[in-house]
Amino acid sequence: MQPETRPAARPTTQGKSQPEGKPKPPALPVSMLAALGIVYGDLGTSPLYTMQTVLETTGGTLSADAVLGLLSLIIWALIIVVALKYCLFVMAADNHGEGGILALTALVTGSKPEAEQPAPPAPARPSVSIRLLLTCGLFGGALLYGDGILTPSISVLSAVEGVGVATPALAHLVLPVAVVILLALFALQAVGTERIGRLFGPIMLLWFLVIGTFGAISLTRHPEVLWAIDPRHGMHFLIAHHWRSLAVLGGVFLALTGAEALYADMGHIGRLPIRLSWFVVVLPSLLLCYAGQSASLIGLAKLPSNPFYGIIPHDIFPIAIWPMVVLATCATVIASQAIITGVFSLTRQAIQLGWFPGLNIRQTSSEEYGQIYVPVVNWTMMVLTLAVTVGFGSSARLAGAYGMAVSTTMLLTTVLLYSYLRRVAHWPVAGALVIGGLFLAVDLAFFAANLLKIAEGGFIPLVLGAVVFLVMTSWRRGIAALRTVASEKILAPELFLQQIADGHVPRVPGTVVFLTRLRDPIPPVMVAHVEQFGALQQNVVTLTIKFEEVPRVPVAERISLKRHEGGVWHVIARYGFIEIPSLPTALAEASTMGCAIVPQEAIFIGARDEVVADRTGRGNGLPGWRRMLFGLMYRNAVHLVDRFDLPPDRYVQIGRQIAL
Incomplete structure (x- = not known):
């Protein structure tokens, strides 16, 4: 297993490293006018x-x-x-x-x-x-x-x-x-x-x-x-x-x-x-x-x-x-x-x-x-x-x-x-x-x-603010509950990687990129793909888009990657919370760092979950009304992968039902 690889800061023409994600500010009079x-x-x-x-x-x-x-x-x-x-x-x-x-x-x-x-x-x-x-x-x-x-x-x-x-x-x-x-x-x-x-x-x-x-x-x-x-x-x-x-x-x-x-x-x-x-x-x-x-x-x-x-x-x-x-x-x-x-x-x-x-x-x-x-x-x-x-x-x-x-x-x-x-x-x-x-x-x-x-x-902005606040907290709590329930079904990464290394998972030619929110190298969508098709492509990349708490991430610190057993690469692309992710650019940068992938030939696979009511009675901390509100928002939300401009003929979604 190779250690995580991150590029060094790129020097400017003056020989000093600087964040590349933020443009040079205009002259002071122009900024004052703006x-x-x-x-x-x-x-x-x-x-x-x-x-x-x-x-x-x-x-x-x-x-x-x-x-x-x-x-x-x-x-x-x-x-x-x-x-x-x-x-x-x-x-x-x-x-x-x-x-x-x-x-x-x-x-x-x-x-x-x-x-x-x-x-x-x-x-x-x-x-x-x-x-x-x-x-x-x-x-x-x-x-x-x-x-x-x-x-x-x-x-x-x-x-x-x-x-x-x-x-x-x-x-x-x-x-x-x-x-x-x-x-x-x-x-x-x-x-x-x-x-x-x-x-x-x-x-x-x-x-x-x-x-x-x-x-x-x-x-x-x-x-x-x-x-x-x-x-x-x-x-x-x-x-x-x-x-x-x-x-x-x-x-x-x-x-x-x-x-x-x-x-x-x-x-x-x-x-x-x-x-x-x-x-x-x-x-x-x-x-x-x-x-x-x-x-x-x-x-x-x-x-x-x-x-x-x-x-x-x-x-x-x-x-x-x-x-x-x-x-x-x-x-x-x-x-x-x-x-x-x-x-x-x-x-x-x-x-x-x-x-x-x-x-x-x-x-x-x-x-x-x-x-x-x-x-x-x-x-x-x-x-x-x-x-x-x-x-x-x-x-x-x-x-x-x-x-x-x-x-x-x-x-x-x-x-x-x-x-x-x-x-x-x-x-x-x-x-x-x-x-x-x-x-x-x-x-x-x-x-x-x-x-x-x-x-x-004066009640008008307060009521509207309360509604927006309710939406924000319900979304956050719903995502946390969704993540918790989904994590219970995840196969231990070490066990799955060992199965790949031991040859228990058949390999076929091709390149596949699994899109995941998690930082684990083996996301649930990858396990579901193997269970459904009984095989895994020869070149495998799991890609995580991670938003930091900072507004912008310098380009030199954008990509980190690690190679796991069985030729599985895990790429993490970091962005600030006000930046727009570019998936093709992230994969191209990863390929220059040694990742075995040609973005133009890869098949992209992502998960599309559907929230349903949990009939087991085990509870997940979400009241019924909040679960219904979250489910409505989740079904109609533009998911993360929807903003990456993926080629439609090479993008596959795997649907799952998750009970909350």
Whole structure:
């Protein structure tokens, strides 16, 4: 038996080894422009509806003290949550350069895709703390689906409502126009957004420059609003309004929606470009815009239909509102595109980590890894988004449902951040408690404020998140039970290999590749093949595609192989949880390392299991309802081998029934 063979790292032209799976990052200015278009779309369009929602929670109070207090709350929310928490601390908790709550969960729990590992005879149950952290991460990720439904709706509605501000006679067209835009947005996902994506950065840069400039012009009316930088104004406002302060904080929180994108998109853009874009462009523009809106409100007798459009200097630019409506609509479409792409990426991560059933995923760009399309997710999101858009009818009503999912995700991220500081960064308890306690206090305040929105529609993202969480946990537990039951029927690898070596298994000419999830050299499908046909080909390869907990695996570390008795080769191809496996490339690489295989001549054999009810009564830890849900998902899932583009005339499936 030969030892496992793994190639050495390949040298670059400079003589240094480097990971080959990740492309060289673009220049910093280009990355910053990309960050504006991909990361800051949602956060950058929050001024369209935040101030309007906040003022409505106060009953339309427009006194100078009230406006100053509200502005102070928005300013410090942006500084504490976005600048301090996400930019400085959360983004430092990267999983090999990758971000997102699922990547953070894998980092702090050390969880791996269990579906690619053999089941031990007595699987160890994770500790209580690990199970709690897994629950936090999974539920936080599940809530992103709810956010992905509400963000396009409220963003597009708030932008198109500018038509009603410009010409009240056209206000009845706002909802139909918003529906048409949303339909077009989801329909274009199948085409891909590679070319359109190149325009996202410049458009968002123009958006931030325009709202910052108009905000600065409006600020000259009442420059005294700049005193809102003093946090005491916000504290006095909260104290004066007593219990109504919670409702106010629920509105203020809308200024933070989209902050989680800083962390989720870090792997595509990079930490430095995201941070620089925030401090150089986004934060100054947002502060000027909110300050300009506040200045335009002082002295008004009643609340305008949308304070955002009040920053436009009508005396200087009489018709500027129409270009502003067009620009706002473009910005909200970009914000919606960003959250949809984020949901697609989260779905792929969940599949690769073994928390979600296999789905059809299409790569829409040959250059940009993040440009993918998941048809089932896209059309489901479209139906639900249109339903809430028509159901609520306006951004003001929809604001009641918006924020619940995001505030919960932010709260759970703080819990995981504390665990990261202690488990991974090895901070002392005192330091981790100070940082975690500060962010937790702020997150709990916003979470409590958003709880008031549950009756107004905040239950929608929570229910959707709970459904997705149920799907994820049921899939994981079902795969574990399936693996355990299947392992009981596996012939000991040493015994089967000995039978081959002793000549008890007839050999016939040819090459066969057995596809398996297990790391054992003799998978059940190979034993079933021999039992069914009574012979085995002369050249045999068992191939395992294994997803690591890291985002990418360097090409130099991709393949490991071992030769067993009887000329059986076991090849393990390792991929990161955001990579797309290439089976032909893996086998070609194995052949260069000595594996006796010609991929173009091989017959590929995989297993297709069917879950049925266990009538023996022995039990497997799965309740009946969860077994039925898992069985439904398993029958309709795109299995691992279905994504390898195997030649149909040389691929054979062996079906088995497994009782759970």
